[in-house]
Amino acid sequence: MIRAVVRKELAVLWASPLPYAVAIVFNAVAGVLFVDQLVGRRQAVVQPLFPIAGFLLVVLVPVLTMRAIADEERSGTLDVLQSIPVQAATLVAGKWIGVVSTAAAVVAPCLLMPLLLSWWGDPDWGPVVTGFLGLALVVAATAAIGLLASACTSAQAVAAIVAMFVGLVLWFAQSTQTASAAGAVARLSISDRLHSFAGGAIDSADAGFFVLITVSALVAATVCVDARRR
Amino acid sequence: MIEARGLARSFGGRAAVRGVDLRVEPGEIVGFVGPNGAGKTTTMRCLLGVLRPDTGSTQVTRPVGYLPEQLAVYEGLSARGHLRYLARMKGVAVHDIDRVAQLTDVADLLGRPISRLSRGQRQRVALAGSLLGPPAALVLDEPTQGLDPAQVVAARDVIRRAARDDRAAVLFSTHLLAEASAICDRVVVLVAGRVVADVERAAFGDLEERFLRLVGEATLA
Numbered sequence: 215m216i217r218a219v220v221r222k223e224l225a226v227l228w229a230s231p232l233p234y235a236v237a238i239v240f241n242a243v244a245g246v247l248f249v250d251q252l253v254g255r256r257q258a259v260v261q262p263l264f265p266i267a268g269f270l271l272v273v274l275v276p277v278l279t280m281r282a283i284a285d286e287e288r289s290g291t292l293d294v295l296q297s298i299p300v301q302a303a304t305l306v307a308g309k310w311i312g313v314v315s316t317a318a319a320v321v322a323p324c325l326l327m328p329l330l331l332s333w334w335g336d337p338d339w340g341p342v343v344t345g346f347l348g349l350a351l352v353v354a355a356t357a358a359i360g361l362l363a364s365a366c367t368s369a370q371a372v373a374a375i376v377a378m379f380v381g382l383v384l385w386f387a388q389s390t391q392t393a394s395a396a397g398a399v400a401r402l403s404i405s406d407r408l409h410s411f412a413g414g415a416i417d418s419a420d421a422g423f424f425v426l427i428t429v430s431a432l433v434a435a436t437v438c439v440d441a442r443r444r
Numbered sequence: 445m446i447e448a449r450g451l452a453r454s455f456g457g458r459a460a461v462r463g464v465d466l467r468v469e470p471g472e473i474v475g476f477v478g479p480n481g482a483g484k485t486t487t488m489r490c491l492l493g494v495l496r497p498d499t500g501s502t503q504v505t506r507p508v509g510y511l512p513e514q515l516a517v518y519e520g521l522s523a524r525g526h527l528r529y530l531a532r533m534k535g536v537a538v539h540d541i542d543r544v545a546q547l548t549d550v551a552d553l554l555g556r557p558i559s560r561l562s563r564g565q566r567q568r569v570a571l572a573g574s575l576l577g578p579p580a581a582l583v584l585d586e587p588t589q590g591l592d593p594a595q596v597v598a599a600r601d602v603i604r605r606a607a608r609d610d611r612a613a614v615l616f617s618t619h620l621l622a623e624a625s626a627i628c629d630r631v632v633v634l635v636a637g638r639v640v641a642d643v644e645r646a647a648f649g650d651l652e653e654r655f656l657r658l659v660g661e662a663t664l665a
């Protein structure tokens with residue numbers, strides 16, 4: 215049943231202009247800023263790509279998730295599915311896989327950047343692999359947060375704004391830390407966690423952080439969908 | 445079978461449904477009529493498990509087909525894609541799509557994107573989705589809205605066939621008394637969240653007069 219939800223989600227998403235617009239914006243902005251970084255550094259390093267791509271994902275993934283559940287509620291199709299009845303967890307999991315797959319396709323052209331870089335220099339491939347793994351975890355977490363926002367409202371725009379806000383708070387957490395709360399806040403920072411992946415390290419605590427955010431948001435989204443019956 | 449016993453549901457302290465008792469037998473068509481805001485949709489959503497009732501119990505034989513009041517279709521899919529998705533979610537064989545498409549006269553529309561269909565065509569696609577299975581119980585919320593007169597007649601025939609051929613228990617809401625009296629075996633009148641009348645077909649002759657009197661009395665009360 216999850217497979218049916220994934221296929222439907224992909225069909226509906228790619229029938230809309232959203233993934234194409236997001237892909238164009240993401241790759242154009244990431245490409246320009248990455249080249250700008252390379253020119254400034256005069257080094258064939260891929261590391262600057264990851265914070266740029268990570269930030270863009272925090273902003274753009276909510277555009278892909280905003281309609282996922284909100285639109286089903288607005289149109290009444292969620293009622294039809296719940297009357298069958300389809301489990302909320304099945305719906306949320308299927309939609310999450312659909313959005314993550316779509317976001318992966320959006321990010322895919324970025325894989326060309328390290329390949330192009332290898333023509334002019336000799337980049338270290340370890341950080342390339344771990345950096346993209348870090349981006350995959352950012353996509354997973356932001357997609358889950360986006361689905362949670364979409365499950366909490368039937369207004370797509372509100373879902374997108376809330377998900378972007380939460381993502382940006384998590385992104386900038388390290389730069390807003392105060393002396394007293396420094397440790398706790400820094401632990402919530404997506405950018406800090408991504409930084410270690412971009413540096414070539416796979417820290418289980420960083421990976422666990424993204425997994426924890428993803429699972430927590432998906433469970434909360436499932437609870438929200440179920441709570442509609444109350 | 446569709447059954448509700450002492451069904452009650454409120455929103456923010458305002459009672460929408462107050463102790464509704466209702467029973468629809470297999471093969472029976474029951475019209476659910478009442479003024480706007482009477483609680484018809486809330487009752488239906490409680491019956492289907494989409495809303496949890498505050499008190500009371502419900503029993504609906506599965507599989508169930510549901511047509512909500514809104515046009516509940518996936519605009520990003522083709523008509524066939526929409527029906528295929530619902531069939532998979534219901535665990536129904538995909539070839540049943542052709543049966544319901546023939547029944548609702550949307551066979552020629554299956555390949556077209558739903559976003560390019562007219563409102564009436566979308567309503568027929570949504571009706572086709574509710575008939576997949578076929579269902580043992582059919583809950584239809586204003587099923588003929590947006591249809592032209594010929595399509596209304598065809599939709600009534602589809603509903604009759606679901607009850608007669610598939611022995612589905614059919615509950616459908618409408619605000620058109622003429623429509624209710626045209627195809628129903630029984631009409632249940634809901635006013636202000638309460639069932640105020642349960643009228644058998646034999647007494648349909650003065651349905652409009654009775655309805656207006658009941659609504660007036662309930663409003664005054």
